[in-house]
Amino acid sequence: MNVEAVQALGGLGLFLVGMHMLTEGLRGLAGDRLRRILRRSTETPFKGATAGALTTAMVQSSSATTVATVGFVAAGLMTFQQALGIIFGANIGTTITGWLVAIVGFKLDLGLALMPFVLIGALLHLLAPNPWKYLGWALAGFGVLFIGIDALKDGMGAFGSLITPEVFPADTFLGRLKLVALGMVLTIVTQSSSAGVASALAALSVGAITLPQAAALVIGMDVGTTFTALVATIGGGTATRRTGLSHVIYNLLTGCMAFALLYPVGWLAQSGWGLAIDPQMALVGFHSFFNFIGVVAVLGVTPQFARLIIWLVPDRGTSMTRDLGRQPLTDPAAALDAVNAAAQRIVAALLHELGRGLNRPAADIRDETLEEIGSATRHARDYVEAISTEQGSAELQNQMALLHLFDHLDRLRHRAMQGDRIAAAVEDASLLDRGLKLGALMRGYDATADIAHFAAQADMLRRDFRDFRRRHRGEQIMLVASHGKEPQNLSLLLDSARWLQRSAYHLWRIADLLREIEGKEPGLATQEQLLDEETD
Known part of the structure; x- marks a missing residue:
């Protein structure tokens, strides 16, 4: 028996x-x-x-x-x-x-x-x-x-x-x-x-x-x-x-x-x-x-x-990452769908908040909002790292794009804490036009239906800001040297111009990575373009 x-x-x-x-x-x-x-x-x-x-x-x-x-x-x-x-x-x-x-x-x-x-x-x-x-x-x-x-x-x-x-x-x-x-x-x-x-x-x-x-x-x-x-x-x-x-x-x-x-x-x-x-x-x-x-x-x-x-079962926690539970991790494609949506919510929250500061009249950027965005970014990054994907798969490509995206989000969030540079970008006459352009593009993210078009606009802005910064630096130093401008604010103005260029660069990379994730195809950024930018 x-x-x-x-x-x-x-x-x-x-x-x-x-x-x-x-x-x-x-x-x-x-x-x-x-x-x-x-x-x-x-x-x-x-x-x-x-x-x-x-x-x-x-x-x-x-x-x-x-x-x-x-x-x-x-x-x-x-x-x-x-x-x-x-x-x-x-x-x-x-x-x-x-x-x-x-x-x-x-x-x-x-x-x-x-x-x-x-x-x-x-x-x-x-x-x-x-x-x-x-x-x-x-x-x-x-x-x-x-x-x-x-x-x-x-x-x-x-x-x-x-x-x-x-x-x-x-x-x-x-x-x-x-x-x-x-x-x-x-x-x-x-x-x-x-x-x-x-x-x-x-x-x-x-x-x-x-x-x-x-x-x-x-x-x-x-x-x-x-x-x-x-x-x-x-x-x-x-x-x-x-x-x-x-x-x-x-x-x-x-x-x-x-x-x-x-x-x-x-x-x-x-x-x-x-x-x-x-x-x-x-x-x-x-x-x-x-x-x-x-x-x-x-x-x-x-x-x-x-x-x-x-x-x-009401919503709990931050609305940006509330759906990142453990169950979808058993299905990489489902988990990536969830974190892609969370990434878009985090991007929208950060661009809305930073766009408020790049405006006339400018609104104060709220520290508690930036802290919530930082917490959501860390949670989403940890979630992405926990997803198991196969070598050479489309899911792995999506996963890598998301990790790059969260890196640029964190860097842009750090720049959103630099209130003096943001203020100079919309108060000084030499920077005002470009500061308002960047703010308008950021605030327009919520209404965009074509991420590829948004990425192209961000790329144009990035290129313009890169060339502008080189000219602006020489012009401001010349004004100070000729006593046409007081030297006290020179450092802040140069830092603010660089802030605009780097923020536009991060915006472009974020938008291009979102376009890659949405279209499941490689991003448009070339190695030459990436090397063309100065590192932080």
């Missing part, structure tokens, strides 16, 4: 490993297609739910769908209300695994037949280039998954005479609650509702549990998946916490509805009608049915549901 127990546990382990390999391989094959499908599906909650179900079924992972969606919300590419449809639909997509296991895994003994696929897949993963590498990983995972199912079936078969429905809690209200709790524990331990469903199907196939008992376990497993969402919200951004809470509340409500359906399921199992129904097919059908009904019920009240979640 000990051998069979070990075999059952090993089969469950192989199933988990196979699911992980299959998910990673399919996710790699899907690539940006998954993200494009999700982004195009937010017109209505129904379209979002359909896309969520399809993409989850495609990659066999609701986590991949949810993380990508959180990244879109954090990046401002879709609203939280639009994202809810995708999150709801992902629950339907996860039930596909149950159908695959019930129809193929328990009706056919494929473990031995698929062993060569494991070898072929492993060789492809080790030796072939992308996308064949991902295909090989998915193929190997598919084989390992069914080898695990065969081991799980054989191991559970030995328990058929020892573990009977009578061993489990009685088919009463309290007994069903206990089974739901057991299902939750199994999912929390294995971190996979699919593994739990496979175990329930295996137990059902050998008569260890009845259909109503298995159905109660599956309800608990569905609710148990919310534990991962709850853990992911710890230390997460606003978008992450709202997504996690919406997942928890939705699954709890769906679980309550499914619990009420246990009564007709029990009646059907005990009646003559139930004899003609395959218990395993009935179980996965019940799993899909209550998830489908839950989605249909909530789609009609999605706006109200979204308002409830937003009320329960």
